[in-house]
Amino acid sequence: MVIEFLTTKLTGAIANQLGKYAGSNIFEKFKLKRKLKKIRSFRREYDDTQIDSYAFQEFLNADKTQFLIFDYLFSSKFDSTSKQDMVKNLSLMAKEHINDIYTSKGRDHFSNEIILEDYFNFILDELIIFRDKELNGSQKSIVASIQNSIMESNSDLKYYIDNKYNDIKNYSLAKHLTEERIDELLERSIESLGSRYNPRANVDTISKKIFKSLLFEDDVKVFFRENNNSLVKNLNQFLSMLGKVENKKFEEFNKKTNFIKSLNNNKKIIINFDSFKAEMYLKTNIVLLAKAYEELINHLQDFSFFSKKIEEYKSNRNIKKNVEELLDIIESLDGYLYELEPQLINNPYLVISGEGGIGKSHLLADIAEEKRRQGHIVFLFLGQHFTTQQQPFQQMFTFLEYKGDSDNFLSEINARANRTNKKALIFIDAMNEGEGKYFWKSYIVDFIAKVKKYPNIALVLSNRTNFMKSIFPTDFFQGNQVTVYEHTGFSDLTLEGLSPFLDYYNVNPLIVPTLRSECRNPLF
Incomplete structure (x- = not known):
């Protein structure tokens, strides 16, 4: 497998700007243009099926990647950035780009940073040799100046480069805080x-339970999803059983309390609560959910009291058992919600x-x-x-x-x-x-x-x-x-x-x- 770093577009853009650059004579511009043609591509073979050549190649040849690498080579703001730090950050960026593509295709994440670091070490070594061997001080300044003018005319590109520069700087300042060092400090x-x-x-x-909210742990998400699903399933069974028993007193009870309508309305609130989304735990949504649980408990308790007076319901063990199960599930959900401190999920x-x-x-x-x-x-x-x-x-x-x-x-x-x-x-x-x-x-x-x-x-x-x-x-x-x-x-x-x-x-x-x-x- 061949991975290729193509700089044709970037060097072409710089070369095209040479004609507008007033800082040197025509002969100097001509010599620099010829030298830039020498670095149009770097090829490297890799025997590694874990890396997707298309995904990596796409990252390498993106304008933003190439401008960032050339900025590192020629801009004075990167003077204090070591090659090792630049390689590490380019590798992290490439891995993130590759995994975005892998995720969209349902593939397992790529984790082999070593192969990425090896390639970027190779690229930077070659480019540094070229810069220091082929270009004199004046020519380096011309390339830096032209590249800077290109970025100044492209606000998105400038924003990207400035952000990445800050990321690399931040990494360099904190690189001594390795996993091992963090363990030692703790x-x-x-x-x-x-x-x-x-x-x-x-x-x-x-x-200890509130830390599940603080970190929005999977336990919280799964608990609500599984128990809400069970609640909806049992509500549907309960409503189905009610529909099979005809009783005038229940019709009066339902008309007076809006019993079935309330069950269905609150069921919709529970169905719409996506426990895996943090925004569902904002105050307005949580208040709505808590109110739904409270209303369900009140209505089911009212029905339980009412049903003891009606023979068709009093003797129906399935309905009685279903109501008990519903109350157990809702009270479990309501109690969990009370202990959760849900505001911590978003703050x-x-x-x-x-x-x-x-x-x-x-x-x-x-x-x-x-x-x-x-x-x-x-x-x-x-x-x-x-x-x-x-x-x-x-x-x-x-x-x-x-x-x-x-x-x-x-x-x-x-x-x-x-x-x-x-x-x-x-x-x-x-x-x-x-x-x-x-x-x-x-x-x-x-x-x-x-x-x-x-x-x-x-x-x-x-x-x-x-x-x-x-x-x-x-x-x-x-x-x-x-x-x-x-x-x-x-x-x-x-x-x-x-x-x-x-x-x-x-x-x-x-x-x-x-x-x-x-x-x-x-x-x-």
Whole structure:
């Protein structure tokens, strides 16, 4: 298989502009035009059936790709960009283009970045040799100037090149944050928690469930799809059974309550709820869904009470069983919706509040480790990392040994998360500790606003209840689409749920009722 990088169109465009360029004599222009003809194509054979030659070739010969490569070769703004960084970014871009085509054709995703990096290394090596061997300083300047004028006259091309330049810059600044380095940083933060986190005494509290919404996990989507489908199926069966029994009193009941009409109307709302689309969890849609569940429960309970008085329904076990099943499904859906905090799906910004020692740090560390194992980018910052009253991102970057600014960092993390289709998570535990209690109130609005610009990043903060007013300005939660959730420790758990904690500390469950404080507050 031959992969070919054709530059005919690009070099032709540059050559055509030479006649209009006033910066050199005719002889110089003629020599440069001849030299440009030498780099019209690069061919390379590859014995690899995994790569689709058409898809890769299409990316290579796109105007935007070629202008980006030539911009790297001739523009001064790329002077600080290493060839290795350029190769890596071109490979990522090519892989994304190939996989867009593969997805449209129902093919498995292409993952062999090595073959792409090998080809781009070859191309850039050849072009760099040509540039440095064949062109003098004046000729390089002419090519750079002409290419720049072409881009300035094409706003879409300029926008693309500028964006890709920023992407490459952001990658270069964060390339030391490898997967291994992110693991090391998380491990260091967790070790610093000391006794506040003990995975061997781990207990599943109700608070863990809200992280399913925060990351819009498949569990949420599948739960609603399967249970709503089951609900609709059972409603159809119920309506069919009702149609087979004639009873004047039911006709009066139906006329008075609009029973069947209401069932059908609410059924339509449930059918139209596509649980795999994030926009369905916006407030207006969720309120509509919750109201549908509530109305169905009320109507079915009314019918259940009514049917006990009517012999045809009282003796019909199928109808009675169907009503019971319907109520079980709806109550399960309604309860799940209540625990879900659905607003987090479209606004993944969460503040965990709670008393000191209630287990907030343990919860964040536990979720951080779990999500990291699942392939999410995870950063866990502790209150003790904030030792001055400087801007918070600066202090976070000191911990990360990162040299860029907040937009560079967030843009790169957002891009990585987008490529893996897994949200990145930034945790900040114990905002009230360290210097945080003195500076967060001045920075929090701007801090949240910066994170919100990047849709693939979720933010989780924790803070003691009695410090909420010290950290967050008045009315902060009314206008910033940030969810506050109170972590209540073990207060809602049964003895069975508490068993991992009790077993680890050798606590006899029989004396638990006399240890109310200890079992509500893990660090008591």
